[in-house]
Amino acid sequence: MTGQPTDEQQQIAARARDLTHAIARELAAAAPTGWQRLEAVFAWTVAAHASRIYSFRDAQVLRMEPSDKVIGLVHDQRETAARMPEGPWWRLSIRLTNSGALETHYDYGEEPFPDEDLFAPEAYHADLERYPRSRVPVWLGAYVGHQDRQRRSPRTAAEQARRHRDGGMHPQLSTDDFPPLPQLWARWTTLAALYTAIGSPEGPRILPSLAWFEGPTRSGSTLYLLAHDRAVISGGVWNASNLDAAYNQTAPMPELYAGAPEWITDSVLNPRAANGTLSFCYWWDNGRWYRGDSPPGPAIAAAVPGIWTAESTLGIATRVLASGGVNIDGSAERNAAELISNAESGVVSRSMLATLLGADTFDIDAAINQFALAGLA
Numbered sequence: 001m002t003g004q005p006t007d008e009q010q011q012i013a014a015r016a017r018d019l020t021h022a023i024a025r026e027l028a029a030a031a032p033t034g035w036q037r038l039e040a041v042f043a044w045t046v047a048a049h050a051s052r053i054y055s056f057r058d059a060q061v062l063r064m065e066p067s068d069k070v071i072g073l074v075h076d077q078r079e080t081a082a083r084m085p086e087g088p089w090w091r092l093s094i095r096l097t098n099s100g101a102l103e104t105h106y107d108y109g110e111e112p113f114p115d116e117d118l119f120a121p122e123a124y125h126a127d128l129e130r131y132p133r134s135r136v137p138v139w140l141g142a143y144v145g146h147q148d149r150q151r152r153s154p155r156t157a158a159e160q161a162r163r164h165r166d167g168g169m170h171p172q173l174s175t176d177d178f179p180p181l182p183q184l185w186a187r188w189t190t191l192a193a194l195y196t197a198i199g200s201p202e203g204p205r206i207l208p209s210l211a212w213f214e215g216p217t218r219s220g221s222t223l224y225l226l227a228h229d230r231a232v233i234s235g236g237v238w239n240a241s242n243l244d245a246a247y248n249q250t251a252p253m254p255e256l257y258a259g260a261p262e263w264i265t266d267s268v269l270n271p272r273a274a275n276g277t278l279s280f281c282y283w284w285d286n287g288r289w290y291r292g293d294s295p296p297g298p299a300i301a302a303a304v305p306g307i308w309t310a311e312s313t314l315g316i317a318t319r320v321l322a323s324g325g326v327n328i329d330g331s332a333e334r335n336a337a338e339l340i341s342n343a344e345s346g347v348v349s350r351s352m353l354a355t356l357l358g359a360d361t362f363d364i365d366a367a368i369n370q371f372a373l374a375g376l377a
Contacts, residue, residue: 146276
């Protein structure tokens with residue numbers, strides 16, 4: 001149980017609060033006549049800083065530049081906040097109204113910073129040297145320390161594959177993590193078609209020889225189909241434990257490509273590989289799934305649409321349809337199950353979708369296009 005703050009901690013918190021109020025007063029004094037609301041964001045490290053300050057008056061929005069005094073106060077505020085148990089913030093947000101209402105927020109990087117508030121990795125390296133932390137968010141740990149270790153150029157892939165073969169390193173045969181590729185592809189496509197039909201911007205999608213998915217919790221994956229009945233599914237789970245250990249506990253980076261063939265290169269890997277946040281990679285070859293040092297299926301469920309079984313796909317399909325206004329009765333559930341079955345057989349038709357959706361308000365053409373792109377129509 002957390003104890004009561006000490007007198008010193010209370011004094012530090014009070015000093016940080018006083019400095020925040022001083023910043024707000026300076027911003028208010030510099031605001032244009034008639035301002036109603038001020039919003040300011042200060043992004044800061046020991047090596048770089050930036051600010052965005054806006055005043056609002058009715059529909060008018062004006063950008064303000066911070067005075068030297070404001071910059072000095074923000075610097076002092078962060079130095080004071082650094083003595084608090086949470087350590088120094090990386091972004092400070094201030095909202096102020098002309099009635100005196102003040103809101104402040106310390107951002108410690110639990111969510112990625114927007115590009116306009118993101119500095120070069122060296123700035124965070126310097127800040128972490130000055131203010132060491134027991135843990136940094138996985139995305140930031142990757143940003144400052146991935147060193148392209150998950151990239152796999154054709155030359156790197158070929159060299160690794162030869163080295164692994166010569167050293168007797170083989171991939172793990174994956175028998176229970178994913179369904180066989182044809183069923184996986186069909187179920188992914190079915191969900192993509194239904195999300196598309198109801199006009200949802202969310203959910204999986206299909207492109208030629210590519211399926212992609214970004215979930216609501218910043219986890220996602222891609223599935224690439226290749227010649228000769230090969231495929232690669234890779235992606236990342238937000239704050240994955242294997243990456244957290246690598247970036248925060250000095251554990252080795254997971255050998256996601258252990259025993260991987262040379263045809264697994266950057267061109268078929270999820271974009272997370274470029275920024276060091278790839279947490280799994282599986283490949284399909286000779287009718288089987290393989291993996292290196294990737295976690296098993298349940299640990300990556302957040303990054304993949306619900307394609308594990310026909311039943312799990314049906315459950316998501318009915319929820320998608322219900323969210324679009326389809327009345328899910330026994331008939332609708334049977335039609336959805338039939339659609340999944342026909343997708344797995346590669347014989348989906350437009351009339352089948354029309355029977356399931358049964359309304360002109362749905363974009364059946366977009367849905368059948370997903371199946372056509374997948375080669376299942």
